[in-house]
Amino acid sequence: MRRASVVRGTRYSINAALKTDPICQCIAAARRLVGHFKKSTKATTALTHKQKQQNVAEHKLIQDVSTRWNSTYFMLERLLEQRWPVTAVLSDPEITKRSERGLDLTTAHWLTADDTVAVLKPMITLTELLSQDLNASLSATLPMLINMKRRHLVLRNEDSPTTKALKTELAKEIDTRWQLTENITTSIYIQAAVLDPRFKSLSFFDQHEREDAYSTVSDLAESLSTEAAPESDHDSISPAEEGEPEPKKEKQAEISMLMAIDEEEHAEEKDELKMYLADKTKVHSGPLAWWQKNEHRYPKLAKAAKRLHCIPSTSTPSERIFSKAGFIVNKSRSSLLPNNVDKLCSSHII
Structure with a gap:
């Protein structure tokens, strides 16, 4: 089996699944909706007021980054949490213009978002477990992926068409990228x-x-x-003998x-x-x-x-170090001594 970053392979698999219809349409609509609240101070203030009225957690909406599938998951999850305050703000004519009321997600979009979050939730847990810095993760890679495929991604009668399509695509991508349909008994994993x-x-x-x-x-x-x-000669005699x-x-x-x-x-x-x-x-x-x-x-x-x-299953920990070092060592701090850079990086990592 090819040695690769588990998190990167998982990301490619999920991104491929998120590009299928109607999921990609739902995500595009969610981005437009969140973007409206991010740009409008009036809408954001009204959202906080509606949250208090409806006794909903006062959380801000999350804008996703297209290259990070987990941010898309968190965007949809937060929208589902804030569905009714968001809908109340968009339907209030004193807050939202008539031309902007169509930004609210359709019923089909909300159902698709709910299905997508339910399927991706264990994938978030999987990624977090395999990205830990201090625990051995290589041994858990294939057992977790195989169990994910055989238990969570198995098709059930009560699944919606969207859920079935997402599960099928994810299972196919995992099989392809991790070669689970081949003989993997000699794999390093x-x-x-x-x-x-x-x-x-x-x-x-x-x-x-x-x-x-x-x-x-x-x-x-x-x-x-x-x-x-050490190589030993059975015919030789030790000095003591x-x-x-x-x-x-x-x-x-x-x-x-x-x-x-x-x-x-x-x-x-x-x-x-x-x-x-x-x-x-x-x-x-x-x-x-x-x-x-x-x-x-x-x-x-x-x-x-x-x-x-001693082999990490993912390059995430090392990438974190490089990212943090990049924030610490910049043009305005170019005179930092190497020892001080090491101390600052260590303190941020810990």
Whole structure:
């Protein structure tokens, strides 16, 4: 599977779905309506008065940015919240001109906005979870996308035509951009999911797919362990053994023979992957904290976990840093010392 920013891929998928009719028409009408209130101080003041009269939260309308799908979601959500105060202002002849009363959304538009917000709401949560700075997110990417597709985006009889069309388009875009219809058992996302105790059961796979995924992770852990292990010559003799009397060596051999556990039983007992998959230890603070506590129990798998969980699923955190640094370092502050820039960036990020 292609390595890409999850948030960027999600954005492309949702933007494609929002361009379908009648959703794009509803969004265009909502932009015109919000733009009217943003430009008219009289309309904004009247809206606040109507909010107090109708006991509605005194929130301002939100103007969306066409390149940010989440802003479109928040615009529609806020409009739905403020529907009746907005309608009251537009229908008041003392506030709104006759030529501007047609800016109010039609009943069909309001229904479309309601359907769109209902479908996109879990996508907002998904994006926020995967954009967090301090939590490992790669392992949660495909499990969340697959569950989103199989549970939230499944078509139901009670869905409106708009909802069905939006769900169908989103599911198609997710399949295309994340290649969910292909064999993804060897994907880096699935490997990370196996090494996340929250998703290791891979409940969204059948038995054959699970076995393939587990085999891939087992091979990765073995290869990393082999790379990390120092090369040793079994025929060489250590300095301590070189001058050791022969009787003492024989005694150690006898003790080792008496204390040894059967080789096959020992190997079976130490099968890390089987033990890990059977482990019922709960995850309280995310996979990183879990592996920090249990690294000694699964040393080989821990190496693979370190390799995978350090990979962010999205470039959002780094983009935030660059954006904040751009606001801090500008022409009027070009004399800032590097140390001060680091401190200012760190304080803004925290």
